[in-house]
Amino acid sequence: MRKLIVVLIITLCISFGDNLETTAAEEKTVYIMEVTTSPKKAAHYIKRHHPRMEVIETFDILLQAVAVKGTKEELEKLQQEPFIQATHQNQQYKALYEAVPNKEVFQNAYNPAQFNETKYTGKGIKIGIIDTGIDLEHEALKDNFQGGSDVVEYNDEPAETEEGFGQTIHGTHVAGIVGANGEIKGVAPESDIYAYRALGPNGFGTSVQVIAAMEKALEDGVDILNLSLGNTINVPDFPTSKAVNKATEHGVMVVVANGNDGPNDWTIGAPATAPTAISVGAYKHPMTEVSLWNERTKEKTAIFPMTGLEFWQKETTHYISETLNYTDLLLINETNKTELEDMETSNKMPRGIIIEAQLYEESFFANYDIPIAIVENADKLRQKERMFLHVKTETAKEDVAPFSSRGPVAMNWQMKPDLLAPGVQILSTIPGGYEMLNGTSMAAPHIAGALAILKEAQPTWTNEQIIGALKTTARKLADKRPIEQGAGLVQIDEAIHTSIIIHNPLLSFGKIHRFMDERIIELEIENIGDEAETFRFHMPKKEKGVTWHLPMNFTVGPNEKKTIPIQLKMNRTQIRDGIYEGYITLQNNNDTFELPYMYMLNETQQKKIDGFQIKEQPSTSEEDTYEFEFYATETLEKVDIFLFDTENYILEEKIANFDQLQIGKREGTFQLQNGEIILTNRFVFVFVIQLQDGEVVYETVDI
Incomplete structure (x- = not known):
């Protein structure tokens, strides 16, 4: 169990406004229910035959569905109606x-x-x-x-x-x-x-x-x-x-x-x-970044000027301290920030102040005309009582922001983002x-x-x-x-002035399943110009077990759209597990187009289970059960779900099992055999997953 890692977070339904109201007997929950009939007719039927249910919304443009709110028992009765096609919990x-x-x-x-x-x-x-x-x-x-x-x-x-x-x-x-x-x-x-x-x-x-x-x-x-x-x-x-x-x-x-x-x-x-x-x-x-450089350790610490930009961007050497005994740069911590109240009456006014981001308050320094910068992590600035550091300013190159989420998408293996x-x-x-x-x-x-x-x-x-x-x-x-x-x-x-439009140029070939696999993507190239355009592909770098079939030259006439097959053949026995991606170069007389591609084989970082949620918490009745749902992101041989006590390292009980899971949504129910257990954050759900090739992997879900 030591190998278990937290890879999912239970997202419990949170509703706002009226959705937070509860009855004296039991909390009410909101669901979106797709229906086979007219949503307005379904809403009318629910109001007549399930009068305790509240119809929150009807959707008839983007979904054929109704959103309803009710207790667990009321929702269970409603789900038995023949016009209810699918049920989705109200997500946050x-x-x-x-x-x-x-x-x-x-x-x-x-x-x-x-x-x-x-x-x-x-x-x-x-x-x-x-x-x-x-x-x-x-x-x-x-x-x-x-x-x-x-x-x-x-x-x-x-x-x-x-x-x-x-x-x-x-x-x-x-x-x-x-x-x-x-x-x-x-x-x-x-x-x-x-x-x-x-x-x-x-x-x-x-x-x-x-x-x-x-x-x-x-x-x-x-x-x-x-x-x-x-x-x-x-x-x-x-x-x-x-x-x-x-x-x-x-x-x-x-x-x-x-x-x-x-x-x-x-x-x-x-x-x-x-x-x-x-x-x-x-x-x-690209942006200008300011940092403090430690010549001895060859480390730099980024700082973010708040006031006094000219002061901070001047490349010079400063000494930094956490006490008011020195008057160059003062590093503020939880203890010494209270001493700043005496700065104006002392002779120890620092030339500049550096403060950790979590301590910074705009109002705190409102009365001080001192250059101020913040630092995300001050540990590197605390190695000595008095440190000499050199200011460096440099232009950081363009990049993808580190916080920006990456693909691919589970289940359909699409490349994302688009742009x-x-x-x-x-x-x-x-x-x-x-x-x-x-x-x-x-x-x-x-x-x-x-x-x-x-x-x-x-x-x-x-x-x-x-x-x-x-x-x-x-x-x-x-x-x-x-x-x-x-x-x-x-x-x-x-984009406005292009004469060539490549439709769906992100080439997602998906996941390899067979030992000898072949995929073809139909690439559509449209020439909206007045002259014919001749194109040629540059063959991607040769890789073991991978063969590309691309037309070497082709012509697209004026105001013509042509479909070009991009064929990829793969020998699974010669390819290691993982995500494979790169760019195919396409050229005409005037332009070069870089077409991104991606395919994968048994990608281990991908979660096999996603979207796990407890749909209903039990009421005071011992007969009540927990309802849950999750998504299998690929075909799985077997899934066993256990409840694990992280404080006592005890595997409490098995709550569910599934065999031969296909890709998609799965639902289930369970009752805890130990009636004294209250599901708090000391517990996690452990998914023991057997893949199609026999390998067993573990994933856990926090409560």
């Missing part, structure tokens, strides 16, 4: 961002207007933002705000949650990246912004709220939807992912943040996992002002704005052509893998 979603440490010093800020170097402004394009709401009176947003709704408190004013009530700023920041038109300008400053508040206090919401907001956006006729939200469940068929796919069928381009759980693989979460989602990773633009956009130190609107934030939440609205620019610039193009153009002309970052960057960093102007 959150805004995907983090605060930037040096909020007051904008020398490394990225202004969203930099992303759009064209003359186009997105004029008249409708962009729906599913988020925490918007500052309805913000000077840079109020003229572009054209409507929306609040599905948290159910009104027509999707305002941010106010201070003191779980204040939010996220939706306003996202909206500013898309279409601010004031002191700060967005990517598409003349686009029409429609805001839908689906994430309530502290930036949290549920599946029901997200899907309800998406349906209202489609009713309002939006052209583009931005979802800077997500969870950690890496499966492609959650209800929100299904809703994204359906919205695409309705002619809406849907942009989704890839997630902030990088840098490991397999960290993308729903709904970015949806096959038709334009999922976006975060690009880190990259700026997501580090993004300066945009917040209620009452402006601020920098980090996150794939900030990257996604850059793409939403880019789509609006292309839709304005090329009004005759289809959605598929617009998306294909962005992917075709994206710039590959050097030394970065396909599952880190997808097609690469979007270049709006190049």
